[in-house]
Amino acid sequence: MTRSRVIHRTLRGAPPPIAIAGHGVWLTAADGREVLDASGGAAVSCLGHQHKRVVEAIQRQVGTLAYAHTSFFSSTPAEELAEMLVGHEPGGLAYAYFVSGGSEAIEASLKMARQYFVETGQPSRTHFIARRQSYHGNTLGALALGGNEYRRAPYAPLLSNAFSHVSPAFAYREQRTDETEADFTARLAAELEAEFQRLGPDTVAAFVAEPVVGATAGCVPPPAGYFRAVRDICDRHGALLILDEVMCGMGRTGTLHAWEQEGISPDLQAIAKGLGGGYQPIGALLASARIVDALRDGSGAFQHGHTYLAHPVACAAALAVQQVIRDDGLLARVRQQGDLLDQRLTERFGNHPHIGDIRGRGLFRGMELVADRASKQPFDPALKLHARVKQAAFDRGLGCYPSGGTIDGVRGDHILLAPPYIVSDDEIDIIVTRLGAAIDDALTGITA
Ligand SMILES: Cc1ncc(COP(=O)(O)O)c(C=O)c1O
CATH class of the missing domain: 3.40.640.10 (Type I PLP-dependent aspartate aminotransferase-like (Major domain))
Known part of the structure; x- marks a missing residue:
């Protein structure tokens, strides 16, 4: 599809891919791509998709x-x-x-x-x-x-x-x-x-x-x-x-x-x-x-x-x-899986030169991207690093929620993760692996 009559969030370029199905924490696009939705959209999908009882x-x-x-x-x-x-x-x-x-x-x-x-x-x-x-x-x-x-x-x-x-x-x-x-x-x-x-x-x-x-x-x-x-x-x-x-x-x-x-x-x-x-x-x-x-x-x-x-x-x-x-006792599960996600993020990004802070509670976790960890200096907003991370993650089959303006509405970049409460251990590993590759990919060229 090249033309759409819908007023999308971005009016330039190709319209977003069509989502045709969802199951658990995964979304399927019309072209067959499977995307792990690690932010539940905007922290919405707490049970994932196709929950029978709902x-x-x-x-x-x-x-x-x-x-x-x-x-x-x-x-x-x-x-x-x-x-x-x-x-x-x-x-x-x-x-x-x-x-x-x-x-x-x-x-x-x-x-x-x-x-x-x-x-x-x-x-x-x-x-x-x-x-x-x-x-x-x-x-x-x-x-x-x-x-x-x-x-x-x-x-x-x-x-x-x-x-x-x-x-x-x-x-x-x-x-x-x-x-x-x-x-x-x-x-x-x-x-x-x-x-x-x-x-x-x-x-x-x-x-x-x-x-x-x-x-x-x-x-x-x-x-x-x-x-x-x-x-x-x-x-x-x-x-x-x-x-x-x-x-x-x-x-x-x-x-x-x-x-x-x-x-x-x-x-x-x-x-x-x-x-x-x-x-x-x-x-x-x-x-x-x-x-x-x-x-x-x-x-x-x-x-x-x-x-x-x-x-x-x-x-x-x-x-x-x-x-x-x-x-289903999902509050306890949020605490348990939240701790696991925090642990995995810390293992992967705790010493990353461009991750200044890993924070949050439960299955609500954020990471702030910085040009320099010691001074906490952000990247130049013109680079739109958050948008690059989002695209690089999506290209790897990962949905996450990066934004800019973290510090004052203009400067700063962060990534928000809010997976469904049903996220499994394996899926948490996939999130962290794909996100790590996406961040490094987005940084290549900026920091080189
Ligand atoms: C804290 C907070 N309040 C209010 C809103 C607005 O909610 P809605 O987009 O459903 O109107 C949001 C949406 O992201 C939010 O995060």
């Missing part, structure tokens, strides 16, 4: 009830999915609002936070604080919230100034050599406190962060104590804590929610990718009881909505995905 659940639902508008009806899969996710009120989260993806979940969380303060007599709370090098989605509210300069730049005149940004909790790039981890955490907390003071603490609605930063920085876990410190600052000033677990949540880091490893919980949480594992487009806003109760006692409704809220087929798919994760 496929059957979708077929059953679509054959029974495809759609019913949420202004008239609820549906059994939506009720059961909500019950499964928040029936036991994890960390105080007690209600779920089902949307069609991550950006929609973020938009809903911003609007629910705002409405909460309007209805509890605090209309002055209009500011949201997030972090540079964060990504929260591409719709205008989510884009304004995010701190990825590259993605924001063309749309800057359309983005609300209700959003401001503090430093990311990105130890490899931000922690000073004379600082301990505790010093670093304290400095970040002081900066957040200063931002509250600059804006006026009673004008801040919420602080928003990814517990483990995904696409823009490449699997960056926080320093110890960071989220306890920000939870404390939010509480002291009466602001909400919104966690974006669209990419790092639903088991990806080895616990169902990444915040479980931080000793805190959010007031509002966005989830998406691993919720439906790619079987259907679905995201969700999870909300604490106090927020939903305030809306119930106030206007009586969340003033929001989309046509495909709580889509029955999407909810049935997500319910089946989450049941498989639970029934």
Whole structure:
């Protein structure tokens, strides 16, 4: 195929190959190529492809009830999915609002936070604080919230100034050599406190962060104590804590929610990718009881909505995905296979002259490429090393998720790996072998 009417991500050159099938962690292209999808697309495919139980659940639902508008009806899969996710009120989260993806979940969380303060007599709370090098989605509210300069730049005149940004909790790039981890955490907390003071603490609605930063920085876990410190600052000033677990949540880091490893919980949480594992487009806003109760006692409704809220087929798919994760003990498997992947990456790249950092949690691992390990100097962005690695990997039958702009939206290259939770030991070996060859291939010519 040389011509396509689809607006693809790249408008130049040949259209991307057609994917015709998937099985387990593998994707098949129309030309017969088999690609090991080591990033589950964009950290989406947590169960791989053709999981029988999920496929059957979708077929059953679509054959029974495809759609019913949420202004008239609820549906059994939506009720059961909500019950499964928040029936036991994890960390105080007690209600779920089902949307069609991550950006929609973020938009809903911003609007629910705002409405909460309007209805509890605090209309002055209009500011949201997030972090540079964060990504929260591409719709205008989510884009304004995010701190990825590259993605924001063309749309800057359309983005609300209700959003401001503090430093990311990105130890490899931000922690000073004379600082301990505790010093670093304290400095970040002081900066957040200063931002509250600059804006006026009673004008801040919420602080928003990814517990483990995904696409823009490449699997960056926080320093110890960071989220306890920000939870404390939010509480002291009466602001909400919104966690974006669209990419790092639903088991990806080895616990169902990444915040479980931080000793805190959010007031509002966005989830998406691993919720439906790619079987259907679905995201969700999870909300604490106090927020939903305030809306119930106030206007009586969340003033929001989309046509495909709580889509029955999407909810049935997500319910089946989450049941498989639970029934097959996949969280333990994420931790086990994540440790193995980390070990294999360290063996292969620990002494590589151009891998500066290997990081992440569970089956959510990132590697940062540097021109010089000692100075951490990145490659010239004009080389587009990340794109070269992606192509070289794809040519070897490996799908991975490299990006540029790791440091500041322009400089820096990283590779993100997020294989399905079912990835085998042998497949991990294939990932590391193919990735090693792809990186060395991409570097040839640049470093020669
Ligand atoms: C942390 C985070 N938030 C939000 C989004 C947006 O999700 P979606 O692309 O489903 O709109 C993404 C997507 O990559 C993400 O990684």
